[in-house]
Amino acid sequence: MGHDRVGRPICCIHPKEHIKGQFPHEYSEKMAILCVEIYRKLLQPPIESVTIIADMGGCEAKNFDLHQIKFVITLIDNYYPDSLGLIFILNCPWIFDKSWMLIKSWLSPSVQKKVRFIHSADELAEFIDLSVLPKRLYGTQPDFKFIPPTTEDEVMFNAFRADTKGKAIAEAAHWDAVQNYFNVTLQWANGNEDGNILSERKETRKQLRHAFEQRSPYISTRTHYHRVEVLKEPIFQVAYDRLVHNKEEPSITFF
Incomplete structure (x- = not known):
């Protein structure tokens, strides 16, 4: 949906679309993790944070899911520190006032400073060029319309889920790489004076x-x-092509 005036990707949330209790907490939490991971992928150096627009328009009591809100706050604090640039809250209904006092108590002082309540298009335009926003948010772009998975997406998804051997190989290689990076970083943090430690850590x-x-x-x-x-993540197509051309012995080269 574009970027704000300092280059941060914009993430838009419409709580009206969420109904408390409609799905088990586990499902809603997994969806939140997926959304955060997607927006993490949008970050491009040197930008390391996103801007969130929370459009509260049309929200009723059934849309205020405090369990889910607290989960997202904990998720970002513990696993995505400093990934939040600004939060703009638009179109607040009066029923949000009491909830906000509780939600605010869950936020760290540094995050509280990033929350801005927006009352007009001009106010929002100070931070974001409105031309990159959808019409429902004072912009000119078409409103979001979800494009469902294609047949190709479904075939690819099922192929990877069926490839238990390839998954095990990839998982083992990833954890080996995690351990190697951890060990080298620990040496570096403990003051290892080996002249090669920085290049080794980079590798x-x-x-x-x-x-x-x-x-x-x-x-x-x-x-x-x-x-x-x-x-754009070509690894999906690359890995799929490799898999379907070598079904008996899926070969994955990691290093």
Whole structure:
């Protein structure tokens, strides 16, 4: 959906679309993790944080799921620190006031400073060029329309889920890379004066990225943002082509 004026990707949330209790907490939590992971992939150096727009328009009591809100706050604090740039809250109904006092108590002081309540298009335009936003958020772009998985996506998804051997190989290689990076980083943090430690750490970091990329098709899948070409991850197609041409002995090269 574009970027704000300092280059941060914009993530838009419409709580009206969430109904408390409609699905088990586990499902909603997994969906939250998926959304955070998708937006993490949109980050491009040197940008390391996203801007969130929370459109509260049309929200009623049934949409305020405090369990889910607290889960997302804990998720970001524990696993994605400093990944939050700003939070803009729009179109607040009066019933949000009491909930906000509780939610605010869950936020760290640094995050509280990033929350801005927006009352007009002009106010939002100070931070974001409105031309990159959808019409429902004062912008000119079409409102979001989900593009469902294609037949090709479904075939690819099923192939990776059936490839238990390939998944095990990718998982083992990833954890080996994690351990290697951890060990080298620990040496560096403890003051290892070996002149090669920095180059070794750089190399193990590269290996870790590569190993995680190779594992990605087995723990993730192509999304709406891949289908509209906002996200480009050729590893899905590369790994699928490798798999279907070598079904008996799937070969994955990690390093």
